[in-house]
Amino acid sequence: MTTSLLSAPAATALRDALLTDRERALTRLYRRAFPLVRRYVCGHGGTAQDAQDVFHDALVVLYEQAVGGTLVLTASASTYLVGIARNLWHHELRRRDRLPHEALPAELELQAAEESADTAEPAFAVLDYVERLGEKCRNVLLAFYYFQQPLTQIAAANGYRSVRSATVQKFKCLERLRNSVRRAFTAETIEY
Structure with a gap:
């Protein structure tokens, strides 16, 4: 009980900082917490890109x-963020462990799919899979990975209520x- 009373001013101060000068407050949090998150993720089987994705998701939360x-701080904002x-x-690690094979980072997986497609089919084969996902998924994935748009812009363009939804x-x-892609390449492997 005492902890929440003590943390209310810190949470209120963070809220005020985010509402008055969001860019400055987020930059400050980024400088303090991201190196710690990157070190942790990279030290536990992740890549720098994984660390960046996880950090952005944590920042959104x-x-x-x-x-x-609804924020109640019992430590500093950067500690809470970490x-x-x-x-x-x-x-994410538990999710990857549930996958039927050793999970690869998305970029490596798409690269491997493209290399396999180069030997059997034209290089644009992965784009065929993206097209089959439907318009909404195609728009989101291309906007994020190809056009490198921020999630705030993607959320607004696709009608999502929040960045978290996007x-x-x-x-x-x-x-x-x-x-x-896995199903298609597994089927090809079985045929041979």
């Missing part, structure tokens, strides 16, 4: 809680793409 008034990122990374949709679409 923190931002939504702070602005929504804790969120660690939990998200543990969740992030979840991006992961679902990417997972659908991975599964369809």
Whole structure:
């Protein structure tokens, strides 16, 4: 009980900082917490890109809680952010462990699919799989990975209520793409 009373001013101060000068507040959090998140993720089987993705997701969670008034800090905001990122990374590792084969980072998986497509089919074969996902998934994946648009812009363009919704949709679409490419290449391997 005492902890939440002590943390209320810190959470309120963070909320005020995010509402008055969001860019400055997020930059400050990034400088303090991202190196710690990167070190943790890279030290636990992840890549720098994994660390960046996890950090951005954690930042979205923190931002939504702070602005929504539901944030209760029992430590500094950067420590809380690192804790969120660690939990998200543990969740991602558990998800990867459930996959039927050793999971590869998305970029390597798409590269491997493209290299396999080069030997059997034209190089644009992966784009065929993206096209089969449907318009919404195609738009989200191309906007994020090809055009490198920020998730805020993707959320607005596709009518999502929040950046978190866009992030979840991006992961679902990417997972659908991975599964369809896996199924196709597994079928080809079995035929030979």
